[in-house]
Amino acid sequence: MPREIDSRIANRLATNAISSLDPPHANKLVCTRRALHSVLLAAIREAHEIGFLAGQQERYGDLTRPGSPARPAWMDIRLDHRPELARHGILLKPVVLQSLADAGYHCLGDLRWVPERQLVGLHYVGIKTARALRSIVRRFERGTESASDDGGGLIADP
Numbered sequence: 001m002p003r004e005i006d007s008r009i010a011n012r013l014a015t016n017a018i019s020s021l022d023p024p025h026a027n028k029l030v031c032t033r034r035a036l037h038s039v040l041l042a043a044i045r046e047a048h049e050i051g052f053l054a055g056q057q058e059r060y061g062d063l064t065r066p067g068s069p070a071r072p073a074w075m076d077i078r079l080d081h082r083p084e085l086a087r088h089g090i091l092l093k094p095v096v097l098q099s100l101a102d103a104g105y106h107c108l109g110d111l112r113w114v115p116e117r118q119l120v121g122l123h124y125v126g127i128k129t130a131r132a133l134r135s136i137v138r139r140f141e142r143g144t145e146s147a148s149d150d151g152g153g154l155i156a157d158p
């Protein structure tokens with residue numbers, strides 16, 4: 001299953017959605033087609049990410065549950081264990097750590113199938129931090145723990 005939706009398919013979906021819009025006279029759209037297209041395209045990509053992660057969780061969920069012999073070691077790295085995070089080049093601000101803990105995320109493995117949109121919904125987690133968290137999880141999933149990817153995995157809130 002591809003990680004991202006094909007650009008041609010996403011563009012076609014967005015174009016079809018725009019062309020099928022027929023707003024009533026009292027409910028006019030006040031934006032350019034380009035702006036509407038980019039918003040729909042972002043929504044389509046976000047929906048694909050959510051569906052992709054849910055499919056991955058369904059497919060591999062049993063293998064990655066705590067206690068499973070196939071569970072990767074990186075999934076057990078505690079988010080509140082600063083020396084271990086620093087060893088992997090991950091720096092989290094205390095307010096972000098607290099927000100993640102309050103939401104029930106205590107290990108990197110807890111973030112494995114969480115989409116960016118869900119992370120952005122947490123207090124003190126902005127889009128940059130959510131993208132960095134997803135990037136760190138992807139880096140571990142690929143099995144490369146080198147600090148060369150994504151600025152070393154450094155996370156800083158804007």
